[in-house]
Amino acid sequence: MLIHPMVDRLRDLGLAAMADAFIEMSRQSAADDLSREDWLGLLVDREVTARDNKRLGRRLSHARLRQNAVVEDTDLRTPRGLDRGLFQSLAACGWIRDSQHLLIVGPTGVGKSWLACALGHKACREGYAVLYRRAPRLFADIATARGEGRLPRLMRTIERTRLLIIDDWGPEPLSAEQRRDLMEIVDDRDGKGSLLITSQVPTSRWHEIIGDPTLGDAILDRIIHRSHRIELKGESLRKRQVLNTAEGLTSAKEK
Known part of the structure; x- marks a missing residue:
């Protein structure tokens, strides 16, 4: 041959x-x-x-996901308010196909960013374009693009992204310019893309973060009513891991 x-x-x-x-x-x-x-x-x-x-x-x-997380490694046993059935349903990515949103709220350290990155990774595996940004970095990138004359191109990139992950939303109030930018992002995604937002701030206080009642109503109306929610609770997983490690070292020394 x-x-x-x-x-x-x-x-x-x-x-x-x-x-x-x-x-x-x-x-x-x-x-x-x-x-x-x-x-x-x-x-x-x-x-x-x-x-x-x-x-x-x-x-x-x-996507530039912050953490190397996959849905298969998700801790579903630790009590923190994570519903197994809901998470498995979200991992199937049907909510992204239907241009719905997902809000993950809870105190520091309960795994909000990890879950967001795991679902973002799964979306990439399912063929969807994903973009991850911490909220401060997203608005900083937009401000820089505006100053350099690249804002229309950046906004088109964000618009074409099927899943936009905004991590660490709040608690700092938005400026007038940031409110307008967020309104444009949310409006562009209406029926065409999904948002995944993580925050330590309960959704009932998001109006305070936006800062303008009129824009707040317009933005949240487009997000809240088409969203799934994961409300986490409990102690910090990082703190628990540190304590478990310390207890393991103590036990080893005693032996």
Whole structure:
């Protein structure tokens, strides 16, 4: 069999993964028992998998998720108000397909950012474009883009992103300019994209953060009534991990 000419042709066609698989299979004696259809199927599968992985890598790079979290590693046993059924439903990403929103609220350290990143990672795996920003960084990026004349391009990028994660929303009140920017972001996503917002501040106080009653009503009306909610409670998981580690070291010393 003329392996090298075939490999070169595959690479010329942009089928590098298929070319690599062709070389590997040609060196395996077990492959001699495969039919031509099975050979071709395995080569195509390898190429499809490689392309899917590259696309996922690009989506994750664009998302810039703060934590390396995946839904499969979510702690559903620690009592903190996380409903197993609701979370598993959210992990299926149907709410993103339907352009709904998700609000995760609770005190510091209960895992809000971790859950947001895990759901963001799952959305990337499902083929959705995701963008993660802490709220202060989002507004700083918008202000910088405005000063540099890049604001329309940045806002188009945000608009095209299917899931926008705004982490650490509040408690500082928004400026007049930030209120208008948020209104534009929320309005652009109406029926076309989803928001995932995490906050230490209960949703009942979000009007205070926005600071303007009229804009507050307009913004929250577009968010609250199309949203799912996760309301976490309990002690800080980070504090609990530190205490567990300390207890483990103490027990080890006593032994």
